[in-house]
Amino acid sequence: MDRIFSGIQPSGEIHIGNYVGAIRNWVQLVNQYECIYCVVDYHAITIEYEVSSMQRRILETATILVACGLTPDKCTVFVQSHVPEHTELTWIFNCVTPIGELERMTQFKEKSKQHRHNINMGLLDYPVLQAADILIYKAGYVPVGEDQTQHVELSREVARKFNARYGETFPEPQVLLSTAPRIAGTDGQAKMSKSMNNAIGLLDPPEVIQEKLRTAATCPHRERRSDPGHPEHCNIFTMHTAFSKTDQIDHVEKGCRSAGIGCIECKELLSENMVEELSLIQARVREINEKPGYIIDVLKSGASRCKTIATAVMDEVRQKIGIKSDW
Numbered sequence: 001m002d003r004i005f006s007g008i009q010p011s012g013e014i015h016i017g018n019y020v021g022a023i024r025n026w027v028q029l030v031n032q033y034e035c036i037y038c039v040v041d042y043h044a045i046t047i048e049y050e051v052s053s054m055q056r057r058i059l060e061t062a063t064i065l066v067a068c069g070l071t072p073d074k075c076t077v078f079v080q081s082h083v084p085e086h087t088e089l090t091w092i093f094n095c096v097t098p099i100g101e102l103e104r105m106t107q108f109k110e111k112s113k114q115h116r117h118n119i120n121m122g123l124l125d126y127p128v129l130q131a132a133d134i135l136i137y138k139a140g141y142v143p144v145g146e147d148q149t150q151h152v153e154l155s156r157e158v159a160r161k162f163n164a165r166y167g168e169t170f171p172e173p174q175v176l177l178s179t180a181p182r183i184a185g186t187d188g189q190a191k192m193s194k195s196m197n198n199a200i201g202l203l204d205p206p207e208v209i210q211e212k213l214r215t216a217a218t219c220p221h222r223e224r225r226s227d228p229g230h231p232e233h234c235n236i237f238t239m240h241t242a243f244s245k246t247d248q249i250d251h252v253e254k255g256c257r258s259a260g261i262g263c264i265e266c267k268e269l270l271s272e273n274m275v276e277e278l279s280l281i282q283a284r285v286r287e288i289n290e291k292p293g294y295i296i297d298v299l300k301s302g303a304s305r306c307k308t309i310a311t312a313v314m315d316e317v318r319q320k321i322g323i324k325s326d327w
Contacts, residue, residue, distance in 0.1 A: 004033040004176070005139035007040035007080065007130075010057040011049070014064050015199040016274070017183045017192035020242045021145050025178050027069040029143060035075035036137055036306065037065060039299075042080050042087065042129060046122035047115055063295050064202060067284035078302030080133065085310035089132040090125070092317060096161040097128050097154075106150055131155035135170045136310045143176040166320040181241045188217030188235040203282055206275045213271050218263045219256070229256035229263075236266055243273045 006026060008018065029035055039061050041054065058079055065077055080086055102108065102124050111126075112119045134142055134155050142152050152175050159170040185191060185198025192199045200212050219234035221227075231237035231253045240252050248269060255261030288294055318324035 001032075001034040002141060003137060003139045004029055004035045004141045004143060005038070005134045005137050005173075006036075006143050007038040007043070007133055008061060008065070009044045010039050010041055010054065010061040011044045011047075012057065013194045013199065013201045013203070014061060015192050015194065015201050016239075016242075016278075017185075017199070019068070019202050020180050020183055021178060022143070023065065023068050023070075025143055025180055026065075026075075029176070030070070030074040033141065035070075036139070037070055037075060037077050038080050038133060039065075039078070040080045040133065043126060046120065046126055047111070048118055059295055062299055063285055063288050064281070066295065066298060067281050067288055072298050072301060076302045076305055077298060078306050079299055082299070082303035083136075083306045083310050085136055085307070085314045086129065086132050088314060089136050089310075089317065090129045092321065093128050093132055093135075093158050093162065094125065096165060097131075097158055101154060101157065102127060105154070107147075127151045127154045128158065131158040134173050135159055136313055137306070138171055138313065139173055140171050141176045142173050143178060145178050145180075145182065149175050149177070169316065169320055181238045183238055183242060184235045186212050186216035186235075188220070200274075202278060203285065204278075206271075206279070209275055209278070210271045213267045213274075216267070218266075228259045231256045236263070236270060239274070240266075240270055243270060243277055245273075248273070 006022070008014075008022065014023075026035065026037055039058055041058055044054070044057075062077060062079070066072075070077055105127055107126065108124055111123050115123070130151050131154060134152075135158070142148075142155070144152060152173060156172040159172045163169055183192060185193060185196060186200065187196075187198045190196055190198060194201070200209055204212070213236070216236060218236050219229040219231070221230050221233060234256070237252060237256065240249050244252070252261065252266055252269065256266065315324065
């Protein structure tokens, strides 16, 4: 089977934007590909964070991945820092990656604006580490959203430059573009983020989800119940496309456009569907948490398997660049 690699940062509470945009798609891919999924903790330290909570966040992130269906019998889940070959390959890739390519990265520009007091080399070098994450396993495909395609293209460029200089070694990974709807925060504008207080967490209890949806922004063109709405401009309708059944989506769309239903009714239906799906994940999280050491064993097993692959690739890389010895 073709191999897939993708990663998620343990940077805070996992929300429905992460779930719909990435995790749910990852679950669907395990039946078609050999999938490796990573909690990318080294990526998470490029911005300021609470050191004391990092280990907890790593374990919580891994627990949610498994609870969503990324179980060890179907795919590999591990922690990036547990396989040091990732960072070793990053240094080697640094030596074939033009600085200009990194300075043009959209994410670097955005992060530099957000963290003006901490514009560090990690922010600039982030895409090279990402390339190493992918290529250390010679992954052929990377499932991403549109905002990450630039990074995958850089991974392809890094593979080309390494191969041209040292001989054919790495595949050029292809994008598996997610078709999932892009959900904005409850403000209806910005990207969903806990730090912006506009996120619906995957583990939020039903009453919290209901309250967040009750106050969430709707179609900006609809001021009164009697006004026809424009679902294509409404973030609540986008959430319906992610959590509601096809006939319900059709009902909401027609009712919104004709003013046949109001925003309250629309939100109540969405709340029911969202709670129904998330409650299953939350139940599995509780089951996992009742098994002391289970998630740690999953991560250790995943790291061991990945270490085997990464060690072999790094042996090949060292040979290609002329530093492998038989001493």
